Amino acid sequence: MENDSNQINSGSHSINIGSGNSVKNSNLHVGDVHNYGDTNAPPVATVDRVQSKAVTVLGQPVTAGWLIVSGGVGFIGSLASIVGLWQHLSFWFVLLLSFTMFCLIVGIALVRNRFVRIPYLPFNIEADRSGRMFISRIEGNCPLCDGKLKLRDIGPKDHKVTYARCTRNPDHMWKFDFTVLDEPEG
Ligand SMILES: [Zn+2]
Structure with a gap:
């Protein structure tokens, strides 16, 4: 067997790799190749929406944009009223302010992610591509x-x-x- 400088040669029953790219008189055996499939992979859990309901007010679908606008207007209006009526700040007023802030935050999150988790509640707030708001489980x-x-x-x-x-x-x-x-x- 010739052994020119372009070849890697190791033994007579071996792999010769060089300019000729030849494998002569040899078995090419690369370990034991087994494919065990994915039997050891962790089981896959699937969760799905089991319930969803469009949110409507007076028969009209509520959208993320509507939440942002009404939340924003309500928030600014509430702030303006607080400045004017600081002494008469009531519980209901604080509740209204919180609600408008909630609408604003949820509206923005819906535009961005179309999915909002409210911690500790058994449902989620979602929006479809057109912005319509849904309550889902x-x-x-x-x-x-x-x-x-x-x-x-x-x-x-x-x-x-x-x-x-x-x-x-x-x-x-x-x-x-x-x-x-x-x-x-x-
Ligand atoms: Zn379990």
């Missing part, structure tokens, strides 16, 4: 036991992450991505 079945999966917000106050968590065993939980959901309807 999202649940699933635990793939590890017969518990139900519900959305929970876990983590430090300013950095909560939403998980789909099992009602029977809190160790059964999966990170929840709201962008996998279809458009809400109802």
